Amino acid sequence: MTSILILEQLLNGLGYGLMLFLLAAGLTLVFGIMDVLNLAHGSLFMAGAYVAAEAHTRSGSFVAAIVLAVVVTVIVAALLEMLLMRQLYKRDHLAQVLATFGVILVADDLVKMIWGPSPVMAPTPAALSGPIELVPGLPYPAYRLVILGAGVLVALALYLLVNHTRVGMRVRAGASDRPMAELMGVRVGRIFNGVFLLGAALAALAGALMGPIVAVQVGMGEQILIPALVVLVIGGIGSVRGAFIAALLVGLVDTIGRAFMPMLLRATLPPATAADLGPLFAEVAMYALMVAVLIFRPSGLFSARA
Amino acid sequence: MKPRFLLLAALLVALAAFPLVAPMLGMEFYIGFVRRVLVVALAAASLNFILGFGGMVALGHAGFIGVGAYTVVALSDAGVASAWLLWPAAALVAGLAAALIGTVALRTRGVYFIMTTLAFAQMLYFVAVSLRNYGGDDGYTLPARPTLGLGIDLGNETHFYWLVLALVALLLAWMQRATRSRFGHALMGIRDNEVRMRALGYPVFRIQLVAFAIAGAIAGLAGALLAGGNGFISPGAMHWTQSATLVVMVVIGGLGRSWGGPVGAVVWLLLEEVLKQYTDHWHLPLGLLLIAVALWAPKGLAALGRRHGPSRKKKTEAA
Numbered sequence: 087m088t089s090i091l092i093l094e095q096l097l098n099g100l101g102y103g104l105m106l107f108l109l110a111a112g113l114t115l116v117f118g119i120m121d122v123l124n125l126a127h128g129s130l131f132m133a134g135a136y137v138a139a140e141a142h143t144r145s146g147s148f149v150a151a152i153v154l155a156v157v158v159t160v161i162v163a164a165l166l167e168m169l170l171m172r173q174l175y176k177r178d179h180l181a182q183v184l185a186t187f188g189v190i191l192v193a194d195d196l197v198k199m200i201w202g203p204s205p206v207m208a209p210t211p212a213a214l215s216g217p218i219e220l221v222p223g224l225p226y227p228a229y230r231l232v233i234l235g236a237g238v239l240v241a242l243a244l245y246l247l248v249n250h251t252r253v254g255m256r257v258r259a260g261a262s263d264r265p266m267a268e269l270m271g272v273r274v275g276r277i278f279n280g281v282f283l284l285g286a287a288l289a290a291l292a293g294a295l296m297g298p299i300v301a302v303q304v305g306m307g308e309q310i311l312i313p314a315l316v317v318l319v320i321g322g323i324g325s326v327r328g329a330f331i332a333a334l335l336v337g338l339v340d341t342i343g344r345a346f347m348p349m350l351l352r353a354t355l356p357p358a359t360a361a362d363l364g365p366l367f368a369e370v371a372m373y374a375l376m377v378a379v380l381i382f383r384p385s386g387l388f389s390a391r392a
Numbered sequence: 393m394k395p396r397f398l399l400l401a402a403l404l405v406a407l408a409a410f411p412l413v414a415p416m417l418g419m420e421f422y423i424g425f426v427r428r429v430l431v432v433a434l435a436a437a438s439l440n441f442i443l444g445f446g447g448m449v450a451l452g453h454a455g456f457i458g459v460g461a462y463t464v465v466a467l468s469d470a471g472v473a474s475a476w477l478l479w480p481a482a483a484l485v486a487g488l489a490a491a492l493i494g495t496v497a498l499r500t501r502g503v504y505f506i507m508t509t510l511a512f513a514q515m516l517y518f519v520a521v522s523l524r525n526y527g528g529d530d531g532y533t534l535p536a537r538p539t540l541g542l543g544i545d546l547g548n549e550t551h552f553y554w555l556v557l558a559l560v561a562l563l564l565a566w567m568q569r570a571t572r573s574r575f576g577h578a579l580m581g582i583r584d585n586e587v588r589m590r591a592l593g594y595p596v597f598r599i600q601l602v603a604f605a606i607a608g609a610i611a612g613l614a615g616a617l618l619a620g621g622n623g624f625i626s627p628g629a630m631h632w633t634q635s636a637t638l639v640v641m642v643v644i645g646g647l648g649r650s651w652g653g654p655v656g657a658v659v660w661l662l663l664e665e666v667l668k669q670y671t672d673h674w675h676l677p678l679g680l681l682l683i684a685v686a687l688w689a690p691k692g693l694a695a696l697g698r699r700h701g702p703s704r705k706k707k708t709e710a711a
Contacts, residue, residue, distance in 0.1 A: 187682060191682065192683075312514065
């Protein structure tokens, strides 16, 4: 019984970690190459979730909904890049934080105008709504397995792209030392445009996939943005590998804090205290992990600029 | 200097007279609003102290406001009613929390510092949420306004307003002086060139830590005044978006400008109040304003009117 529960929770943590990775991968590359802190990344995630929910409800096709969500979000991101981000490259982090926080406010209100203030229903595709018995006694929702599979696939593709292609080499060069890469003839500006759009596509994909298992609502972008930033910082800025490991770590630590700590507390402390402390551990675990990492490695685990 | 002093005196007199005049104009509701603006201006100024003058981009300042407010909650819940105890305790506890957090956070730089301060503030937020004795997520309603003695009745809205005004004015003036003291200059020196200041023998870490703790303590007092005035505090006041809003206020007002914090707080809260009356979608224009300020007025509104003032002097100093 308990081992099955543990397995189930670990799978949940893995799924959450992989989705965080989709968000953090774009963030860390954008930050690593152009030194731009884009708080509006969460808004792209939200855009993906809303478009996918709407398209899925209307068309009935889950795949079409995901494709549409990615396409629409990439178009939005391209507009954002042309109209705003280009002006921010040369500016300090504070100006970037200010402007992209402004984008968050605008995006939230636009979504509220289009879809209204209450959460939108994002249906689970009918074929995937049932559970699948992974091992005897562990029925696991098929949809969550799809998320796991998609996350692993995208992570693998991204790994191959970044580490085993010419484009990926240029991306890494730009992330580790931009001026030097430019002197060696890498068009970092153009690479960055591509990376920014790729990041937007990944954020939209994460949003579209997460939609059916979280609430699709205004503010969901800010909610996921912070864990994504935590992943970025733990992994080290500009490192996709770091983001991957950090994302899985955060996913697992979050699950441990959420599922196992309350059990442990209930077993050792009086029930009232345990009920008070349980949720606290769940929420704080991720931040404590980050602070612990930063105390020992002040620029993250695998900083590209170390 | 002289006209500026007169302007300040006039502003102070006008603010002091406001609660007497407001009822005649049917604007009694706004006495509480102006009081809240004053307190937030104080919090923003304390953030400007470390952000603008100290160059420390702290994204967790609302956490200290919360620590101050919840110190008041805890003491009130235990039966303490005297403001003489409540408010210094709020500042002290928040200052201590800031000193502890600063000890860890100040080891990091750049975006890592931003994230560390944010992480600690989020932890404080979730601690507040988990305090079920004090209302948890729903917040806590204070039984009564604190007592002060000296013939001042803090239950009276006007008296409370005046006390807040006096405290805020005193602390703003004190921070003004602090930024012009040797300590303030050392702090700005570290902001502009940390390596050089270290080479000159300044205890960089200690100076930054002291500034961080002072800012935390003042934010804690602001939290106590906020909770005392509203009679209510909820964890929502320490959410990271509140910290971001404070940073936004400081940047809008003017980083490292002596009036940056208060100007930003007044502009932001006024716009919020006015826009809310006209539309449900008041975030949108505020967001556009932020983008506009970031693009076209990077030095903030307090710097707009004085192209020939200190900004040019600064350039020649730097050259």
